[in-house]
Amino acid sequence: MSNGPLVKQQGSMMPANLRGPRTDRIRSASTAENITEFLVFTLGTARMGLPLESVQEILKLVAITEVPRASHEVLGILSVRGRITTVLDLRRRLGQPSVEPTRHTRILLVAGSDETLGLVVDTVLHVVRLREDEIEASSVVAADLPEHVLGLGRPRRRDAVRGVVGASETKGDSGEAEVIVLLDPDPLLRR
């Protein structure tokens, strides 16, 4: 089962807008059988992934309008094609100190069940396709993980990674596959 044919999906490769202007969209790319695609990004030293189908768009950092009295995690609002969208600093959301934006800073438009929010991340890396046996469920990893952690991903195959953008790929010295903290968008966006 796990070696079933990979369905080639249009648009499941890296979207053009990772390099270019903010207007293109990532096509929702559900996968064949039990393969899930995650968009991998960095936050500080950690690698994190969000299910690709939940990421609607990747925007370059643009001017964000501050919202007085909003909670600490809220950077502000911006208008995405006429729709007012709230932007969260993912670092603050996860209890890390925020940092100055760089030219790699991106806003991921992520769909939760309530609304679509913008999440500011340090660098967007690539899309990884994980088989079921490459994902460790959070319940297996540790009991006390926050509910927005879906599990840990350990891609084992070279061809799991699709496309490389922005910062250079830094693999562990041992040559062992990177560990990716897989996030569950719903509890992450619900506050």
Next chain:
Amino acid sequence: MSDEVERIREEFLAESQEIIESLSRDLLLLDHGQKEGKPDPDLVNSVFRGVHTLKGIAGMFGHVALSELAHELEDLLDQLRLGKIPLSQEALDVMFEGVEVLQRLLGAARRNADPASEVDLATFRRSLQMLMGLQSQHPRLDALGGYDLDPGVLTVLTEYEEHRLRSNVEQSVPLYRLRVRFSLSSIDSDLEELKQRVKPWAEIITYLPSMEGGSDDAIDLEVLMASRTPVAELRDAIGGPDVTIEPVTRRDPGRTVPPPAPTTREGESRDEAAAMKEPGAAVVRPPSVVPAKDVNLGADALAVRTVAKTVRVDIEKLDHLMNLVGELGIVKSAVGRIVERLRQRADMRPLASELHRIHRAFERQLAGMQEGILDVRMVPLGQTFDRLGRAVRQVAREHGKDVRLVVTGAETEIDKLIVEELTDPLLHIIRNAVDHGIERAEARLAIGKPETGTLALNAYQKGSHVVIEIEDDGAGIDPARILSHAISRGLLSAESGQDMSAEELRQLIFLPGFSTAAEVTDLSGRGVGMDVVKTNIGRLGGVIDVHSQVGIGTKFTLTLPITLAILSALVLRVRGQTFAIPLNVVQEALFLDETAVRLVEDHEVITLRGQSLPIVRLASLFRISGEPTGARSFVVVTALGNRRLGLVVDALEGQQDIITKPLGKSLHNVRGFSGATDLGDQRVVLVLDAPSILEEVLASGDRRGVAA
């Protein structure tokens, strides 16, 4: 294809809803008439027609339960309009219940739910059957009080007309014969006009073309009507050069009545009646005589024409148009800026003034377009009030109370979007008023109030706002009980309660957690979810106030914007940030004279034309750090209802049309902003929520800073 199916389904749902609403309106009027002792038979007919139409369309769309129930109601209505069942309070109750059940069935259809799970049809059917069992047997048409009516006329009366004739004779209402000559070319409208003219004075029982008189292009009609109005007054009111009115005499052998000739209208109505009946039901068709002319009389034709002039429009389509117009407004502003830049250059002056003219014309047209679209979105509050009337009746019945609903200003118009959001809060207030406000009849009599309680629903426009008042003459809200309740719930300390005025105490009912449904039935005050009501009204950009006097009554006042769509807004700056505030809440803007600021119990106040004006510095309210951008500050005077507040800002940028867009759910707990807007120059700015700011600063000044 499925889109088409969905569209048709929507159409069905909307039309059914409209019918149910008009049914409920007619029933309320009928109820009113019945209480006054003179129910309007036309209303029974109108309800009958509505139920009949509903039956038809429900059947067409396969909503069996809805269609069957409508059919049963139709039977009942048929009995009612033929006088076989008296139009009693019980009958009305069953009819109201029927409409309620229809509404629930429609709700089930809307959600694609199983109607059986939503509605207990069996119980309703039992009360329906019980009522039908009351059917009385009338003697056949005979003793008609000795009126001189031609037997020929009597045979062509429809069953309904016969019932109306008998009913009038039984009540000793004098009968009259009216003759009128109409031109064939305008008979439709002339007849309609005559009916309208007669209606206030007399009931038309039937009309027949007269064999006497008439010509190729004119027709004489003879109208049989009943009225208690003296003949001289009748002649004054509805007489005219072509109209003669004579009392129908009793047993006058000398008088001859023209031979009857039924018109197409009668033929039609009988066909209609036949069609409405179950197949197999015996319908006796009177001998039909060739009508004088093939004229289509009657209101139905007219009604069809009126309907054809209106179109139902999906509000989303209007929103889309509104958005486009908003975008055009942004284009307009951009062009305006170019005009300004061109004007700076001497060599461009002629071009600048030409563009300026075009710009002005564009501006005018755009304003017209905006107004037009806004106008289309406006609906009268009447529809909502009708629904509320039904609720009043139902709640009053549930609680065994006697309540009269008085409505004024039903024609006041408001944005459709607001109306939709308004029904629930209004319903809530009204239920509370009947449930907790208005006393039982015995209690009322004991304190010298009229037995029947009054609930008044008033609406009127005030500037760019609509005010809705819900006033009852009930027990009022007792501040002492509110105080003890608030203290017991830990919302207030006994000490802080000491200093509060009665009005301040009444405001406590809007606090979250003030009351829960379980406890409030025992409390004479209100409070079931009034915090929710307040939040919902606030979300619409409105405010709610309560005034009450113990023993005399309670009045809730809702002040709402007329529209949520395009607004004129004032763009202003506070430190580095830009905000917009809807102009409809802005009274004026002035320089702030810092030396004139006084402190009154920790509140900053200035004097404006002899009156104190509390002010609030937005920079500190919103905790925006940084230095003021200019040397002087401005005060933007905002007003809502009777309350005024000056907002201190650093700079005013000017006026602009904006479309307020909602903030995401994650920001709903942030107070002070009603939304955000795209200013068109890549700037997204927050729109200040003046009601909530006024509320925050004025109502809970002592808690300022803690709330945020």
